[in-house]
Amino acid sequence: MFASDQYELLDFGAGRKLERFGPYVLDRPSRAAERAVRQSPQLWAGASARYDRDGESGRWSCASPIDPWPVNFGSLALELRLTDSGQLGVFPEQAANWRWIADQVRQAGRIKVLNLFAYTGASTLAAAAAGAEVVHVDAAAGVVAWGRRNAHASNLSHLPIRWIIEDVVKFVRREWMRGNCYDAVILDPPAYGHGPRGQSWKLENQLDELLAMCLELCRGQERFGLLTCHSGRLGLASELQSAVEPRFRAEGTLSSGDMSLRSLAGQRLHCGAAVRWSRRAA
Numbered sequence: 001m002f003a004s005d006q007y008e009l010l011d012f013g014a015g016r017k018l019e020r021f022g023p024y025v026l027d028r029p030s031r032a033a034e035r036a037v038r039q040s041p042q043l044w045a046g047a048s049a050r051y052d053r054d055g056e057s058g059r060w061s062c063a064s065p066i067d068p069w070p071v072n073f074g075s076l077a078l079e080l081r082l083t084d085s086g087q088l089g090v091f092p093e094q095a096a097n098w099r100w101i102a103d104q105v106r107q108a109g110r111i112k113v114l115n116l117f118a119y120t121g122a123s124t125l126a127a128a129a130a131g132a133e134v135v136h137v138d139a140a141a142g143v144v145a146w147g148r149r150n151a152h153a154s155n156l157s158h159l160p161i162r163w164i165i166e167d168v169v170k171f172v173r174r175e176w177m178r179g180n181c182y183d184a185v186i187l188d189p190p191a192y193g194h195g196p197r198g199q200s201w202k203l204e205n206q207l208d209e210l211l212a213m214c215l216e217l218c219r220g221q222e223r224f225g226l227l228t229c230h231s232g233r234l235g236l237a238s239e240l241q242s243a244v245e246p247r248f249r250a251e252g253t254l255s256s257g258d259m260s261l262r263s264l265a266g267q268r269l270h271c272g273a274a275v276r277w278s279r280r281a282a
Contacts, residue, residue, distance in 0.1 A: 001095050001096065002071070002073055002092060002095055003072070005022075006021070006022060006071045006072055006073065007019070007020065007021055007022075007071060007092050008020045008264065009092075009261040009262065009263045009264070009269060010025065010040065010043050010263065010264055011038050011039055011040040011041075011043055011044070011263050011264065011265065012030060012032075012033040012036055012038070012263060012267070012269050013033055013036040013037050013038035013039070014033070014034075014036070014037075014038060015029060015030060015031070015033055015034040016028065016029055016030055016033060017029075017030040017033050017269060018043060018044055018047065019092075021069075021071050021080055021088065021090075022069055022070070022071045022080075023048075023069070024048040024049065024066060024069070025043075025046055025047045025048050026047060026048060026049050026050075026051070026088070027044060027047040027049070027050040027051070028050075028051045028086055029051065029052070029053055029086065030269065032269055032270045032271065033269060036267065036269070039263065039264075039265035039267060040263075040264065040265060047063075048062065048063055048064075048066065049061065049062040049063065049066055049082060051082075051086040053086070057084070058084070058085070058086050059084075060082045060086075062082070066082055067081075068080065068081040069081075070153060071090065073095060073098065073122070075129065075154060076098075076122060076125050076126070076129070076150070076154045077150065077153035077154045078090050078120070078122060078150050078153075078154075079120070079146065079149055079150055079153060089119075089120045089143075089146060090120065090122060091119075091230060091271070092261060093230075093259040093260060093261050093271035093272060094122065094123070094188075094228065094259065096259075097123065097226060097228060097259075097274055097276075098122055098123060098126040099126070100226070100276060101123055101126045101127050101130070101186065101224075101226065102126045102127065102129065102130040103130075104184065104223065104224040104278055105127050105130035105131055105132045105184075106130050106131065108183065108184070108223040108224070109131070110131060110132070110133070111132050111133070111183035111184055111223055112132065112133045112134075112135070112181070112182050112183050112184075113127045113132045113133070113134045113135070113182065113183065113184045113185070113186065114134075114135050114137070114175075114182040114184070114185045114186070114214070114217065115127070115134055115135065115136050115137065115185075115186040116137050116168045116171075116172070116185065116186065116187045116188075116189070116210075116214075117137075117138060117168055117187060117188045117189045117190065118136040118137055118138045118144075118147065118186075118188070119138060119143050119147070119188065120143050120146040120147045120150055121136055121146070121147030121148075121150050121151065122150070123186050123188070123226075124136040124147060124151075124161060125147075125150060125151060125154055125156055127184075127186070128151075128156055128159040128160070128161050129154075129156055129159070132184075133160040133161075134159075134160070134161045134162070135161075135162045135164060135182070136161055136162065136163050136164060137164040137166055137168055137171050138164075138165065138168075139165065139166060139167050139168065140165070141165045144163050144164070144165050147163065148163055168189075168210070169206070169209075169210060169213075172210065172213045172214060172217065173213065175217055176213060176216050176217055180217065181217060181218065181219050181221070182214075182217050182218055182222075183218065183221060183222065183223045184218075184222060184223050184224045184225065185214045185215075185217070185218065185222070185225050185226075186225075186226045187210070187211075187214070187225075187226070187227045187228070188227075188228045188229070188230070189207065189210070189227075189229060190229075190230075191229060191230075207243055208243060211227075211243065211244065222277075222279075223278070223279055224276070224277060224278040224279065225244070225275075225276070225277040225278075226274065226275070226276055226277075227240055227244055227274070227275045228259065228272060228273065228274045228275075229272050229273055230259075230271060230272040237256040237257050237258055237273035237274070237275070238256065239273075240256060240273050240274075240275045241254065241256035241275050244256075244275045244277065252277055252278055252279040253276075253277065253278050253279075254275070254276070254277045255275070255276050255277075256273065256274065256275040256276070257273070257274060258270055258271075258272070258273055258274075259271045259272040259273060259274050
């Protein structure tokens with residue numbers, strides 16, 4: 001996990017979460033916290049910035065201007081910034097997955113990893129730093145550029161990473177037609193969204209086809225797979241495992257579970273779900 005001076009979930013409740021990222025304390029909405037009761041109400045007044053939604057948009061209110069700043073996860077330096085969507089460029093609940101990815105790569109040796117919906121690249125950098133060749137794909141040019149900056153800040157720009165700005169489904173189809181092959185696949189799809197040209201995406205409708213295409217790209221040689229989703233819906237882990245299980249037929253270990261964070265008071269905030277598959281024990 002993150003060192004405590006880099007990230008902490010301070011408290012959550014009443015539909016919001018209070019987190020410290022390095023020097024800044026940030027107050028943001030959280031659907032998963034709607035029914036929770038705040039354990040440390042005295043901490044909330046000290047927030048450096050607060051994000052509020054107004055319909056589909058939102059805005060930050062800051063005590064003073066906040067420029068982009070880094071947080072460290074091991075040897076990785078990850079740039080954070082206050083975005084219009086309320087996101088910061090990192091999902092701390094993914095930290096255990098970054099360690100798992102690195103462990104899988106080190107066990108497998110020199111492999112080629114496909115990272116889809118790859119966002120700002122923490123999973124990409126975890127795999128590359130452990131020795132993998134990585135193809136990083138995201139439809140948003142801004143977050144791909146952000147991932148490149150993270151690679152540079154982490155002194156990993158020299159590693160074999162291809163940075164691709166493309167609709168994920170179209171890219172996977174073209175890779176299959178080109179005859180390209182991968183040893184592992186990482187996916188972090190949104191529950192719903194739109195591509196750069198208005199392409200619609202809905203997880204429950206398109207996940208099965210995407211998984212099938214990804215496994216075709218592995219040509220039966222897949223070493224590991226990771227599927228995560230940040231939807232706060234409870235029960236999602238078992239649903240994702242049900243979608244993945246019929247596809248990963250080779251001998252290996254399949255597991256699923258919630259992605260969550262613990263507050264200073266020890267309360268658990270559900271943040272999404274993860275399914276892992278590996279030829280070796282998870």
